[in-house]
Amino acid sequence: MTDRPSILVPVRVLEGESLPEGVPDLLADAHVVLLGYHVIPDQTATGQARLQFEERANRRLDEFEEILTDAGATVERRLVFTHDGQQTIDRLIYEHDCLAVLAPNATRGVEDILVAVRGTVGTDRLTRTVAGLFGDRDVTVTLYHIAGEGESDADAQTLLDGLVERLVSLGMDEDSVETRVERTNAVLDTIIEAADDYDAVVMGESDPSLTTFVFGLPADQVADRFLGPVFVVQRERQTDDEEKEDEEGEDDGGDEAA
């Protein structure tokens, strides 16, 4: 049994109906940090919204927690009232040392997963996420790389082969991992297009703008074009006093589990 990767699942708890279809199944092998959050405008004190909505929000989270637990996940939950959803998400990623954040869209089933690989940076966390979530399941994982200018096909294939090796060493079945290389200039468009054939996407954060890209305003665009769930693997978050200590494999995310 692989370590359960901790995945942050942010839900705007007072909007929308329930957890999207297929998401509980997708997270069956995860340690879910369930974040219910409610964004309030600046003219309202956060405490004011708490007084009024806390009970209602917690009832919703109770339901979600039960559904996720029934599907097999372990769950920790937080309820946050905030003026800035992105700041709250970032803080919880850090506090729980989450490997990835899920943009929880609905999905049909969990059979084919697209893993977008950008380069060698952050592959450790990427592979741990993929192996942890899908290693023990009957799932086909496709490693997908868009080769850059001056990058030969052989280079690209070497990169992906290295990742396959890592996944296998983490307990994945080699037959369930496929690789695919493409060349294009419109990177995001191509990924979104390719994703159409898959049930979910795993991709690296690569730079801070991508989190904004997934959760900020253009999120609607992504959701419109790729309707499925997206795991955004986070780069290692560094605390102030261990600035350059780049040790991987520290996972205290589960320690605070109640």
Add this chain to the structure above:
Amino acid sequence: MGENVAGEAPETDAGVVTGVTTVHDDSELERTIGLTGALAIGIGTMIGAGIFVFPGLAAQNAGLAATLSFAIGGGIALLVALPTSELATAMPRSGGGYYFVSRGLGTAYGAIVGLGLWLGLMFASAFYLVGLGHYASAVLAELGIVLGFSPVVATGLVFGAVLTAVSIGGTENTSAIQNVVVGILLVVLTVFLSYGVLDAVGVFGRETAPEAFFSQGYFPVLSTAALVFTSYLGFAQVATVAGEIEDPGRNLPAAMVGSVVVVTVFYVVTIFVATSAFGAERLGEFGETAMVEVARDLLGTPGAVAILGAGLLATFSSANASILSASRSVYALSRDALLPRKASEVNLRYGTPHVALLSAGGPILVLVATGQTELLAEVASFLHLVMYGLMCVTLVVLRRRNPEWYDPSFEVPGYPAVPVAGAIASFALVAFMQPASIAVGVVVMAAAYGWGRYYAEGVDLEGAI
């Protein structure tokens, strides 16, 4: 803790404060306002009045010595800002001065300060809106549009209604806008004042208007300080949102003291430049929009246009900040059962406290309709000064009692001299106001006390941290 007349009890789960959140039993509240945001609240609330409304009025009353009036106001504000910083780091919660006083001195004083602050903010908002009306009228006059009536009150009312509606229905990022507005104002003013100072000291070889410093005598210096003290009400608004400020132990003192120092410097320089350009007497004739004439004199039409625009922005942002603070004080009061819980209700659609905003917006429009710049300003100052004085008293009381929960991370320098001086100065300044303002202020306070006795007789907040 007890109950009020309606059987509501104060909210008891005060939560645990960390640098980034307030953690309650079943949820947490994110702190999202950084130092820049907090400074913008303080400076943005204050700078509108002192620079864009008061120079003409102050110069008329006190002559060149109005510079000293502003300096005295700044000194008193600083004497209060330091103790407020200590209290705020010990109790970084929504409600600011009301929270400190109700916890330190009990429900009765809490009611006076809390309701007084709420009403004081309404007077302040109305004052800013009248100032805004003057600027809007000046713009109309500049464009050569002549109306059959004075547009000051009418435009003030329109802007007041628009602000209330926007506060209820708007979900855009108001604090980001506030930051930008304050940034623009500071840049415009720095350029304008630098030029003005160089001109005043004769670099450009023009004649300035030399005159006696105390041309109107000594007493007007103090009464003018009382009048213009409305220009220093903003730092307490920072404490009102203390529950949402990141790293409160560091940012609260820095924002409160910092904003007072920044605006004091700007005010003193502004009055110096303005009186140098025209002489106090002529400046006074220009009234609320005197700065536009100063700018025109120094920099021609482009200067006048820049200051007109800045004046609109500044008074608008002051009014906006005060309306939002007013609605936060309603929240703090209803959380503590001093007002009905219903008063702080939030609607799920916009996430805004519509009852609180409307109950502030209505009275504000009535006050704007009076068009009494000086009366509105003084009553606002009166109600704030009572709170300031009581905050200083609270600090001394808490220091002496030293309850277990009282653990401020910022300690006021020069204790007990600073808080004692702050209290005396605050109460003393009230005495220099016009009798009409004092009368209105006393009536408002008596009403607040009466309401507290009637509605929340059974509620005990002292030490309910």
